[in-house]
Amino acid sequence: MDGQEQFEALIAADARVEPRDWMPEGYRKTLVRQISQHAHSEIIGMQPEGNWISRAPSLKRKAILMAKVQDEAGHGLYLYSAAETLGTPRDRMTEDLIAGKARYSSIFNYPALSWADMGAIGWLVDGAAICNQVPLCRASYGPYGRAMVRICKEESFHQRQGFEILLELARGTDAQKEMAQDAINRWYAPSLMMFGPPDDDSPNSRQSMAWNIKRFSNDELRSRFVGMIVEQVQVLGLTLPDPAIRFNAETGRWEHGPLDWEEFREVLAGRGPCNSQRLARRREAHEEGAWVREAAAAYARRQNATEVA
Numbered sequence: 390m391d392g393q394e395q396f397e398a399l400i401a402a403d404a405r406v407e408p409r410d411w412m413p414e415g416y417r418k419t420l421v422r423q424i425s426q427h428a429h430s431e432i433i434g435m436q437p438e439g440n441w442i443s444r445a446p447s448l449k450r451k452a453i454l455m456a457k458v459q460d461e462a463g464h465g466l467y468l469y470s471a472a473e474t475l476g477t478p479r480d481r482m483t484e485d486l487i488a489g490k491a492r493y494s495s496i497f498n499y500p501a502l503s504w505a506d507m508g509a510i511g512w513l514v515d516g517a518a519i520c521n522q523v524p525l526c527r528a529s530y531g532p533y534g535r536a537m538v539r540i541c542k543e544e545s546f547h548q549r550q551g552f553e554i555l556l557e558l559a560r561g562t563d564a565q566k567e568m569a570q571d572a573i574n575r576w577y578a579p580s581l582m583m584f585g586p587p588d589d590d591s592p593n594s595r596q597s598m599a600w601n602i603k604r605f606s607n608d609e610l611r612s613r614f615v616g617m618i619v620e621q622v623q624v625l626g627l628t629l630p631d632p633a634i635r636f637n638a639e640t641g642r643w644e645h646g647p648l649d650w651e652e653f654r655e656v657l658a659g660r661g662p663c664n665s666q667r668l669a670r671r672r673e674a675h676e677e678g679a680w681v682r683e684a685a686a687a688y689a690r691r692q693n694a695t696e697v698a
């Protein structure tokens with residue numbers, strides 16, 4: 390069997406493709422695109438919550454939030470490593486990000502305005518991330534699927550801590566309950582857009598699904614997520630800002646009201662509420678971190694020299 394036949398046999402058997410296996414250029418490119426975008430999302434995603442660490446209402450909340458933001462950094466690193474196994478160096482991915490040439494998730498271009506947003510981000514944003522990412526644990530590319538297993542475990546904890554923040558606020562004073570509701574109202578639609586454009590406007594889905602990278606379409610996953618949160622919001626005693634949500638027994642899917650896809654396109658074009666702030670912060674952090682990279686490289690050189698001697 391030649392490389393192409395071997396690859397096709399692996400995909401047909403729903404088995405894993407590993408870094409040294411032959412793969413079509415399109416498969417490699419699709420993976421680098423998706424995995425690097427995912428890694429960038431984790432790294433940029435540290436910002437909305439990182440901005441709240443010093444304002445968390447107690448020492449315990451600060452410690453939890455700090456650990457969560459550190460987890461996001463770790464997720465970014467596993468994912469950059471997975472993308473590197475496909476032959477694209479991490480430096481190049483970082484350069485593309487800070488030059489504004491790479492995509493990262495639309496969701497992180499929205500501002501986190503109150504403490505309740507930490508709850509809404511954990512519950513809705515990490516909840517949407519889990520819904521999207523659990524099927525990615527079975528992605529055909531081995532290093533990606535394996536990285537996702539660990540990431541999903543940590544995301545589950547993140548979602549619970551977000552839900553718990555909202556639950557405590559929802560059981561608090563009227564002002565606290567209102568703050569929780571306001572955060573849900575603002576994060577609901579952007580979290581639904583995380584799943585990507587509607588299926589008939591998703592150019593990459595068909596091929597990604599044929600290659601067993603994506604297992605479900607954008608709309609299928611979005612509908613599952615709506616079904617999940619529509620139940621959970623009742624436990625909070627709060628509401629979702631979407632009176633059109635309903636279960637369609639004929640299709641077996643949850644349906645939601647219309648989403649503003651023009652807003653989504655604007656965010657993707659770099660014109661969302663926080664795009665320029667997020668990129669400027671990332672660029673600044675990269676420049677400020679230059680001495681750490683230099684020191685680490687010098688240390689590695691010295692270690693190598695000692696081993697050789």
Ligand code: ACO
Pocket residue numbers: 422423426427428430431434492493494495496514515518521522582583584585586590591592593594597603607657
């Ligand atoms: N934010 C930014 N860009 C998006 C988003 C989004 N929410 N959804 C889709 N896009 C982009 C795609 O990257 C693609 O752009 P490109 O072709 O220039 O790369 C374009 O819109 C068209 O979309 P699709 O054809 O549907 O793209 P794809 O098949 O890659 O599906 C999806 C998009 C669902 C986001 C997929 O890439 C995916 O599952 N990625 C892994 C999960 C991930 O990245 N999560 C990040 C946020 S979660 C977190 O970090 C906590």
